[in-house]
Amino acid sequence: MFKRCGVLIQPYADARFVSRLLTSALAWLLVLFSIASLVEPLAGRLAMALLMPVLLLGSLLVLLCVACMLYAPLAWLWAALGSSGASIVRVSNALWIERAGDRSSFPLLSLTSARLSSCGDEVALKTDDGDVIRVRVEDSADAERLLGAIAAGRERGTWSVRLHDDVAPPLRRRLFVGVAALVSLICWSVLDPDVALSLGVVTGASAWALAALLREGAAPRVLVAGSDGLSLRDDAGERFIPYACIERIDETALGVALGLAGGEEVLLTIVPPQLLRDPSETGLSMVLAERRREHLLALLRERSGRGAPEAGRAGALLERRGLAAPAWRAALRRLVDEAGADYRTAKLTREQAYAVLEDGGAPAELRIGAALALSSSRDDHTAERLRIAAEGCASRDVRLAIEQAAEGEVDDWTLERALSSSCAGQVAHALPSTAPAA
Structure with missing residues (x-):
């Protein structure tokens, strides 16, 4: 403040x-x-x-x-x-x-x-x-x-920044307008001037509408960093990159370069390239862009490559193991039901479930399972921690699955989407994975 x-x-x-x-x-x-x-x-x-x-x-x-x-x-x-x-x-x-x-x-x-x-x-x-x-x-x-x-x-538990592409604006609109002008000149030589002008205007309007429909890169690309990974979003969809898939983090002149498992490289341009080309804009605008790049680097270096010890210990209890959703949900609720527990039954403590739920590096299946296990409790403290864990997810599919699990229900379609989006290199919808090199 x-x-x-x-x-x-x-x-x-x-x-x-x-x-x-x-x-x-x-x-x-x-x-x-x-x-x-x-x-x-x-x-x-x-x-x-x-x-x-x-x-x-x-x-x-x-x-x-x-x-x-x-x-x-x-x-x-x-x-x-x-x-x-x-x-x-x-x-x-x-x-x-x-x-x-x-x-x-x-x-x-x-x-x-x-x-x-x-x-x-x-x-x-x-x-x-x-x-x-x-x-x-x-x-x-x-x-x-x-x-x-x-x-x-941060907004709702996640950190966001706009991505930029260092590419020239598409020439389609100028090309279509040029074609319209050429049509007008040709018509002017063979038709009455008013008819030629009318044809030119109609052709120009059609060209403008077609260029607007075909333009590329108009929608802003946004990077969302959550507790579980990075989400690259635009109007075409989302690509989710778990932190565990990031093997290399390099600082570039305009942003960050990520080396992913399998050899893929993703370039994130945080600093608008036009700031370097326009001296009048290189004051505090550059400071703001560089601070955002520094914050992203700090987040990545803090969260990439970290282990998930609680997930490893509790994983055997939280795994779905091919069960149908109702059977899995019933089995998970019994895990944290202290009533009826005996020395022959493996149990999951609430603190273990909380640790898996709030560990962004844990597999999505285990985090959703922990949410289902905790959903039987309706106290305000548990509800608040479930809400915070869901809001901290960068993956939209995992966030939706945890939100549903917090209510005690998660449908098979949502679960499968969440599990697939958390896998390395998988894309929920087609989205360009690389920006031009800085």
Whole structure:
């Protein structure tokens, strides 16, 4: 927590959204006008019937444009003025700005840029959607302390960072727009100018839509580090890498290189490559990115290659051994049921079950089994430890299985998904495993 200080929040994200909406509405109005210009001379008597939907849609777009044109200047003015006041700045699972009667939060993953004012008394944090948070500090040491807290902050038991690719932007959109312009020029030489222009606009809009559908790498890639391993995520799916599969950890200029069992190498680019190409952005933004890289290195070196002693001792009792889910669940509950225990029955103490459950290096089957064994207890302490263990899982499938096991039920499909995702080198969904070399 940082002491009470002056904070200015500038919500530029809303203003940018309104401006993009206005631009899109105007573009589609131009497309509709071009379509109408092409259809009218060709349709003859049916022109009005065919153009009626176009006219209705155009009317709605005109109303939207008028509303955006009236609201956009107000949104930009409101963002520029912002809302300021004495606040308490706290970093936990998010960046919290607390004022009298007001509380705002910003996800740590969204904070991608930071700058220190020329006077050295203000840090400007920028989110990936455009919002700016200006925090007054006493000196640069306070600014770096704030960035360090942001870099190490956790959300729901896991630590996340955005990954970057050092590749040139795809040329597809430019290529398609160039083809559209070429079509317009060709049509201009053989058709009337208004028809040629209309064809060019329609072709350009089609090219833009196709390029938007085919663009690659637009969705952000995210690395999630949990107690059990690393999860690489994007819109295509997830790849889970257990810590036990990591044999080598090397620091690179822009991130971390992991050597996995079997010889595969995974490159994680934490420092945005554009920071090195843009001198105006290499201030606190670079400090924030480097702190995140240092924190990832510390996590990896702490958790990779560690053993699972409790899992080894309790594994024989927690293993499924081919049992059906109901039979396995019943057998696990008997393990920690102290009533009826005798010297001839192997038992599992609650502390042993807790140790396996909270050991991220233990096999997923044993951790899920420990959760099932503990689920018979409904006390608040056990429920809280089960919740924390589930939230600390980087693997979505293992997290879901432990959450279900905490309720005393886990279906076969969820169990098989969790077990397969925890195996070395297996991918839940297709996801590129390497980023370009730094």
